[in-house]
Amino acid sequence: MIKNYLLIAFRSLQKHISYAVINVVGLSIGLATCLLLITWISHELSYDTFHEKASRIYRASLEYSFGGQTARTAISPTALLPAVQKNFAEVETGVRLYNPSAWTPYVLQKDDKLFQEGRFYFADSTFFDVFTFPLLKGSAKDALTQPNSVVLTRSMAKKYFGSEDVIGKTIMVNNKQEYTVTGLTEDVPSNSLLQYDFIGSFSSLNASKEQIWWSANYETYIVLAPGASITTLFEKTSALVKKELAGELTNPGDYVVYNYIPLTDIYLRSDMSENKAVSDIQYIYIFGAIAMLVLIIACINYINLATARAADRAREVGIRKVVGALRPQLFIQFISESVIVTYMALLMAFLLAKVALPFFNEMTAQPLDSSHFINPAFIITAIAGATVIALVAGAYPAFAITAFKPVSVLKGNFKTSGKGIWLRKSLVVVQFGISIVLTISTMVVIKQLSFIQHKKLGYDKENTVILPLDGQTAKVYEQLKNEILRSGIATHVARAIESPTHINGTYSLNIPGFSNNVGIMVTANAVDPDFIPALGMELITGRNFTENDYIKMRKDTVCSFVLNESTIKEVGLSPEQAIGTFINMHNRKGEIVGVVKDFHFNTLQQKISPLILFTEEQQFHTILIKLKKGDPREALATLKSICNNITPHRPFEYTFLDQEYTAMYRNEERMSQISSTFATLTIIIACLGLFGLVSFSASQKTKEIGIRKVMGASAASVVLLITKDFTRLVILSIVIGIPAAYWIMSQWLNGFAYKTDIGIWPMVLAGISSLLIAFGTASFQAIKAALVNPVDTLRNE
Structure with a gap:
């Protein structure tokens, strides 16, 4: 019987080949879209789920309120993890992470070759106890115990040592310290929030020797003990922090707490400032909806064409009913056609998806693999889904066609129903x-x-090259700057902690006599006198920094400050009142010398908030070079020659400010x-x-x-x-x-x-x-x- 149904179905499709092709092509495009988007969605939802303790790993994220302003960030201080491990049984283990190479890329040397690396992390020896990154070589327990130890990924081992056994080999880091390779891991999976190439031992850092509560630059992850309550741990941690920072939190309403965020929620559900590339659950909903809509449109094609052809099938149904066919048998026959069309479309969809995958990967910037399409579980799910689609899409046409009355049909009185026309x-x-x-x-x-x-950002992002600034470069900075300006390729050379697209440093600000003496939180960036003119920023009142401001800073530790419009509005000052006013920014004291027009130093999703530019030379990490207008290729070649001559200790690598913005x-x-x-x-x-x-x-x-x-x-x-x-x-x-x-x-x-x-x-x-x-x-x-x-x-x- 089933064989007969399938045979009739194939004959019917062959007889009306144009309709079959339209249905198969439309459904295959819809199914291919679903296959691609579901593969991407599955990858996005799988972030960090591969860790064995994923359900018990939490990140401690700082939240603080100062002067009525609240901020949330992903960082924490060095003191937090030792304190909670020592005092609370809810914490099974934990690890601190730090990536200073994100500020100024590390220079690694092997023999006479120099490389610039931006994913050189430091971690406690418990790193491999918290996270599941299996070691291919080395001991998970001991790999990060000794100072100046480092674990490499497979691709970095190949890059630096070729096919040699890496254990025991050394790499020179930042031209001053040799690190011994103590472990080798597989390359980090693409669905890991933490993307590293090197993991150095946390004991290599001076920060490991101190436990400070107020300075937060690190990531802290804890593993919750089985059966423990994260709410209880949060309450206990809050009480501990309040006690430790009692001397700092003197104003009513000020507080500091550490929220424990599940590791598996960070990538898609974070609502704070992150120092890693994250996405948004909103995009899962959007593209999941797109997949469903495309599939619905494809299914509508089948329903429409099947019901439109009802009149052509009416005589066939009438004759079958006269000779004894039952309605369930006819229903199965027409559903069989729907199943055949859908399975043919599914087969074509897999082929289309495989062909389209490289282009899709380019759009999503994810290394999705076509091997996902031959995963048995995925194939079974796809077939089950296709079967459901076949039944849903074919059900109404099958019901409508099998409901025909044979007497009306065979008398020639059959007409397509108004109900069917309105449905189409x-x-x-x-x-x-x-x-x-x-x-x-x-x-x-x-x-x-x-x-x-x-959008007018308040600064000029065009033709601006960004170079890293390390300690050795700082010693020859004036020579480097003079050579660049002498070459005629640039109009300005400036220094800062961060470029204007990534100003994240947060500080407390207090202005005696204003805002009821209650401080506020501000974002701040240490810059030199060339920063404002290099980026074409507009001073509303006052003046730019001068070399005397830095002399005063070095001699008397007195800062000079330039505030943006939002800051003076927040504290209740006018631009004229601001000039000469003494302020205290996180124990940095000095006077306001200028007010700069508001500029965007974050994404346009966020309003411009209070920002302060200040003088503090030892914090510079970035060089900004404003090239003259024209073709930058010749200028970059000249710049490379100058840098290689004056700063041979690091490779010449750069970015453009407008690229960072994009x-x-x-x-x-x-x-x-x-x-x-x-x-x-x-x-x-x-x-x-x-x-x-x-x-x-x-x-x-x-x-x-x-x-x-x-x-x-x-x-x-x-x-x-x-x-x-x-x-x-x-x-x-x-x-x-x-x-x-x-x-x-x-x-x-x-x-x-x-x-x-x-x-x-x-x-x-x-x-x-x-x-x-x-x-x-x-x-x-x-x-x-x-x-x-x-x-x-x-x-x-």
């Missing part, structure tokens, strides 16, 4: 409505990205690329379905068209006859889709403190383009039908 029209509206929503959304995302790129919006850029790609696919799938429906409509009107042409109707009027109903449906979908897209994108834009307006043009362009594409698709088949010779269609009448 509704589904066409849904299809194009979804396409319009995705199209408008893509246009708004692109518009916001353009707004971000062209990188801040990498998630939004990926969202734009993915949504535009799949918006295009939804339109293609919807047009495939529309093409099929118009083809069927034209075939149903063959004789009517022939009579109209004999009576003198023009080809244009015939085209209008066939396309007008479908054009109305697309217009209705535009009317419905535009408000939906407007609401969705309004919610998304609310996540930006500075944003573009949606405007009318994305909606107008999406509506017009959808209408033209739909009309073009419908007209193609309608014109073909209109040009048929009426003699050929009426000769049998």
